[in-house]
Amino acid sequence: MRRIPITPRGFEKLKAELKHLKEVERYKIVRDIEEARAHGDISENAEFEDAKHRQALCEGRIRELETKLSRIEVVDPRKLEPNGRVLFGTTVVLEDCDTEEELRYSIVGEDEVDLKNNRISVASPLGRALLGRSVDDEVEVRTPGGTRTFVVLDVLAE
Numbered sequence: 001m002r003r004i005p006i007t008p009r010g011f012e013k014l015k016a017e018l019k020h021l022k023e024v025e026r027y028k029i030v031r032d033i034e035e036a037r038a039h040g041d042i043s044e045n046a047e048f049e050d051a052k053h054r055q056a057l058c059e060g061r062i063r064e065l066e067t068k069l070s071r072i073e074v075v076d077p078r079k080l081e082p083n084g085r086v087l088f089g090t091t092v093v094l095e096d097c098d099t100e101e102e103l104r105y106s107i108v109g110e111d112e113v114d115l116k117n118n119r120i121s122v123a124s125p126l127g128r129a130l131l132g133r134s135v136d137d138e139v140e141v142r143t144p145g146g147t148r149t150f151v152v153l154d155v156l157a158e
Helices: 006-037 046-071 125-130
Strands: 004-006 072-074 089-098 101-110 119-122 138-143 146-156
Touching: 004 006, 006 046, 006 072, 046 072, 101 125, 119 125, 125 138
Parallel strands: 004 072, 101 119
Antiparallel strands: 089 101, 089 146, 138 146
């Protein structure tokens, strides 16, 4: 079974989501179902159908999170010594060779991706291409818009 790398912060976030779904959302949905049943005939009761649909989504997400959490491998980037190499959990500073724009990305697990905060997945094309690279390495990445070339300017421990 494939292990899923994740940072400690990402692991805690998933655990908190699972706890919230089990301890808050699940009971709220059950109350909503009971309330909808109290209105009478459930065969044409939109509130009942909505609550049952939300219950199915909630239970599905709970199962998904439980499966994920059982396969997770927590990698603490603070304990890694990148020695100038791009590793899981490091932050990499790149230069886009076409635009000369400087970019900064943190390499994180799939469940921690946040493009607004420049957190990209280790499994993304760019993340995979960067792993193991060092300062001054040139990296080519195929994107939907064509091949892009980057130069690694710096690698920072998170």
